[in-house]
Amino acid sequence: MRSFLTPLGPPVSRDRVITTFPKWYTPDACLQLKEHFHGQVSTACQLRNTGTIGLKISKVVVVGDLYVGKTSLIHRFCKNVFDRDYKATIGVDFEIERFEIAGIPYSLQIWDTAGQEKFKCIASAYYRGAQVIITAFDLTDVKTLDHTRQWLEDALRENEAGSCFIFLVGTKKDLLSGAACEQAEAEAVHLANEMQAEYWSVSAKTEGWAALAPGPRRIWRKPRSWLSHGPPGENVKAFFSRVAALAFEQSVLQDLEKRHSTQPQVGDGDLIRMEGSSTETQDSKRPASLGCC
Ligand SMILES: Nc1nc2c(ncn2[C@@H]2O[C@H](COP(=O)(O)OP(=O)(O)OP(=O)(O)O)[C@@H](O)[C@H]2O)c(=O)[nH]1
Numbered sequence: 001m002r003s004f005l006t007p008l009g010p011p012v013s014r015d016r017v018i019t020t021f022p023k024w025y026t027p028d029a030c031l032q033l034k035e036h037f038h039g040q041v042s043t044a045c046q047l048r049n050t051g052t053i054g055l056k057i058s059k060v061v062v063v064g065d066l067y068v069g070k071t072s073l074i075h076r077f078c079k080n081v082f083d084r085d086y087k088a089t090i091g092v093d094f095e096i097e098r099f100e101i102a103g104i105p106y107s108l109q110i111w112d113t114a115g116q117e118k119f120k121c122i123a124s125a126y127y128r129g130a131q132v133i134i135t136a137f138d139l140t141d142v143k144t145l146d147h148t149r150q151w152l153e154d155a156l157r158e159n160e161a162g163s164c165f166i167f168l169v170g171t172k173k174d175l176l177s178g179a180a181c182e183q184a185e186a187e188a189v190h191l192a193n194e195m196q197a198e199y200w201s202v203s204a205k206t207e208g209w210a211a212l213a214p215g216p217r218r219i220w221r222k223p224r225s226w227l228s229h230g231p232p233g234e235n236v237k238a239f240f241s242r243v244a245a246l247a248f249e250q251s252v253l254q255d256l257e258k259r260h261s262t263q264p265q266v267g268d269g270d271l272i273r274m275e276g277s278s279t280e281t282q283d284s285k286r287p288a289s290l291g292c293c
């Protein structure tokens with residue numbers, strides 16, 4: 001099927017290609033339990049009938065207290081780096097990440113906002129038009145979890161109710177283990193349900209094979225730390241893939257619905273034109289978005 005269809009833009013890096021629907025972190029606090037793309041979305045993607053979605057950039061805003069690790073989370077995903085030194089974000093910053101989802105190009109514009117009170121009014125000016133709101137807190141600091149309610153309220157004030165996907169993200173997972181981690185996650189899952197958010201625990205710090213692998217001549221085995229921490233930036237890539245897939249699917253469905261509602265219905269006009277009854281074909285009457293080129 002793909003071979004005779006025109007490619008939509010330059011290819012993206014391999015680790016930004018999403019072919020199967022990414023899974024939730026915990027079924028106890030997730031936005032959708034399903035494991036596949038919506039049937040209509042899969043069909044539209046196969047036929048490349050996704051309208052302008054391939055050109056669309058969805059806005060994601062990341063909010064939360066200062067020092068919780070918002071910038072670190074974004075930098076781990078977009079640049080695969082981790083900086084131990086704290087440099088407060090002043091106002092806002094953003095990164096654009098390109099994906100290919102079910103064969104269709106798709107981009108996220110990820111807005112990193114300042115957690116410091118003195119920058120709050122600058123940052124809040126950028127909340128509008130978000131398709132995804134990520135509220136971040138530090139798993140080792142319960143105060144920051146309490147504050148996520150307020151951050152979310154502020155972000156929602158600038159957006160239409162019910163129009164955004166909400167995520168609650170516990171950061172610095174590497175600093176907690178065992179019962180302490182379970183306790184922190186249980187509290188967060190409870191709050192996520194209250195907020196109608198999906199919950200994820202992540203670490204921007206965990207290093208992968210690049211830092212842990214022995215010299216190039218020796219046979220490299222999966223480092224022991226991977227067993228508990230996984231690859232670099234535990235859950236970071238999985239989390240953003242989930243964000244991208246949910247936002248993408250919603251965009252395609254909205255686009256299909258919009259196009260369906262603007263299609264002429266039988267009986268809409270004065271006459272029902274029979275096929276071949278006029279020199280003007282039905283195709284020439286279709287809205288431009290349904291054309292093949
Ligand atoms: N151990 C550990 N430290 C982290 C992690 N993520 C961030 N940090 C550290 O936490 C500190 C704050 O991180 P930032 O990402 O700058 O925090 P921020 O939320 O962007 O802060 P503001 O920009 O002031 O709102 C830095 O010293 C980071 O190195 C993590 O996953 N694990």
Ligand SMILES: [Mg+2]
Nearest residue numbers: 070071088089
């Ligand atoms: Mg920051």
